[in-house]
Amino acid sequence: MTVLDLHSSLVRGRRAVEAxxxxxxxxxxxxxWDEEHATVRLTHAAHPVAKYIPFTRNQEGGTPTSSGTGAxxxxxxxSSSGECFGMLVQAKNLKRVGRRWDVDLNYAKRRQIIDLLNxxxxxxxxxxxxxxxxDLAYRLDLTxxxxxxxxxxxxxxxxxxxxxxxxxxSQLATFTALxxxxxxxxxxxxxxxxxxxxxxxxxxxxxxxxLNLHHIDGExxxxxxxxxxxxxxxxxxxxxxxxxxxSGQFALAVSEHQRVGENVVVFGDLPADRxxxxxxxxxxxxxxxxxxxxxxxxxVANGEDPAPWLSRLVAGIVLFDAV
Ligand SMILES: [Zn+2]
Numbered sequence: 001m002t003v004l005d006l007h008s009s010l011v012r013g014r015r016a017v018e019a020x021x022x023x024x025x026x027x028x029x030x031x032x033w034d035e036e037h038a039t040v041r042l043t044h045a046a047h048p049v050a051k052y053i054p055f056t057r058n059q060e061g062g063t064p065t066s067s068g069t070g071a072x073x074x075x076x077x078x079s080s081s082g083e084c085f086g087m088l089v090q091a092k093n094l095k096r097v098g099r100r101w102d103v104d105l106n107y108a109k110r111r112q113i114i115d116l117l118n119x120x121x122x123x124x125x126x127x128x129x130x131x132x133x134x135d136l137a138y139r140l141d142l143t144x145x146x147x148x149x150x151x152x153x154x155x156x157x158x159x160x161x162x163x164x165x166x167x168x169x170s171q172l173a174t175f176t177a178l179x180x181x182x183x184x185x186x187x188x189x190x191x192x193x194x195x196x197x198x199x200x201x202x203x204x205x206x207x208x209x210x211l212n213l214h215h216i217d218g219e220x221x222x223x224x225x226x227x228x229x230x231x232x233x234x235x236x237x238x239x240x241x242x243x244x245x246x247s248g249q250f251a252l253a254v255s256e257h258q259r260v261g262e263n264v265v266v267f268g269d270l271p272a273d274r275x276x277x278x279x280x281x282x283x284x285x286x287x288x289x290x291x292x293x294x295x296x297x298x299x300v301a302n303g304e305d306p307a308p309w310l311s312r313l314v315a316g317i318v319l320f321d322a323v
Pocket of ligand 1: 148
């Protein structure tokens with residue numbers, strides 16, 4: 001693997017976050033760290049494959065980003081063909097509160113998660129949490145689930161930085177009203193996917209056994225069932241997480257399709273099924289997979305100032321070379 005390899009860059013990024021969290025623990029005597037700073041460490045360590053473009057905050061005298069935390073970033077995975085996949089990413093820490101775990105999914109009575117989903121609709125990309133889960137010593141009593149092993153290849157070793165689609169987080173949050181044991185946080189950790197695994201080709205590209213597979217044909221069926229290149233693989237893994245949760249929901253699949261901007265997105269004819277998510281989940285994820293980067297991204301990548309509408313929504317952009 002070279003310094004320019006996406007997977008090895010994400011591994012370096014995750015290790016830098018672990019090192020930062022360990023530094024905080026050593027200096028403060030407890031596990032307290034700042035999620036925005038963790039993102040800086042992650043993206044700097046992943047340079048030059050990752051390029052971190054912060055927007056100057058409040059230059060318009062505006063308000064913080066949609067979440068009110070200033071921790072929302074647009075991540076775009078780029079390829080040389082122009083095809084790219086974007087996601088709106090909000091950083092969240094996995095916190096130990098007394099003897100239980102918490103990820104604050106119900107922050108501000110769910111306003112934050114609703115705002116994040118609304119912002120992702122404006123940006124036409126999926127909303128995703130970057131979960132900063134601390135180092136292994138921090139979560140010795142937490143496992144990645146039924147497949148957990150004591151071996152060095154276990155997922156927990158790679159889980160300091162995980163991704164979790166907001167559609168999944170939103171479902172977990174609805175069950176947290178009586179959640180005195182922090183089960184939603186444990187579920188979030190177990191549903192999440194190590195960031196670096198998004199780019200790990202050795203794990204193969206999974207067959208996504210979606211509930212709507214029999215309503216699908218052509219290129220979309222191929223996408224879900226056959227190996228893909230970058231950045232489609234990343235979109236597919238994010239979609240696969242949502243699709244797995246959909247399979248566990250009792251709502252019946254529906255056969256309606258919806259058509260969306262077919263000259264812009266890679267897949268424009270999609271099942272309209274919502275499951276329990278409240279929105280068509282195919283479109284929510286796959287609208288981020290585009291044939292060419294959007295104009296605002298080209299402008300920012302060329303050094304132009306972000307348009308005010310964009311800097312109001314996100315704190316900055318991270319570009320990843322996904323080739
Ligand atoms: Zn594990």
